Amino acid sequence: MTQKEPFSNYTILQNTLASRVVLEDLFLRPVRYVGGLDVSYSKRGRSSTACAGAVVMNPEDWSVVDSASACLENSVPYVPGYLSFREIPVLLEAYEKLQVLPDVWLVDGAGIAHPLRIGLAAHFGVLLDVPAIGVAKSRLVGRHDNLPAEKGSRVPLEDEKTGEVIGTVLRSRTDVKPLFVSPGHRVSIETAPEVVLSCCTRYRIPEPTRAAHNMVTVLKKTIPSS
DNA sequence: GCGACAG
């Protein structure tokens, strides 16, 4: 039995959700608040506790407007292409605790740059019908040309078979590995990298996602690990 | 058959 078998039954769900993705800029601009989402795990690989963090920030000074977190026992394994089924549950729990919602979310993972065009950010965005952008630290699918080393440089990420543009490879800082940005929901392919770059200050990871990551890193140490 | 493979 392969690793993907437990998920093969969800292919129809993924295709259904993918058909509902909107690649138009249907969010408030200029953006008032930007949100960041990330998940971390307590122990190792399987059967551990997943901790999700949601942070809402003001782009003006990157102050935290609101934040929430949640932890959940997790036994869903990580299988490329099915990350959503592992992280969505705990992310929704954290999301529901927020008092203030952002105009757009930056999610740690792929948007439509996914085999079925429904990566974590797109899955999350469609489920809640909220604007979302996928910010992955490495490539899941797609091909691209070489990217200049200077911050702000970008090249299109396209489907290796059809040539369809599915995202943007973006240099968020000079001389660092690029980010793989792709729309999640209610954001266009052209606008996604602009929003992400506007959130990159002095680090490779944009502020909202970075804040969420720092939050869960501290949180998981509070949880009993076995 | 042999790699590739978000987090």
Next chain:
DNA sequence: ATCTTGTCGC
């Protein structure tokens, strides 16, 4: 993602 020691650079 997680597990880890040292090391390079501002």
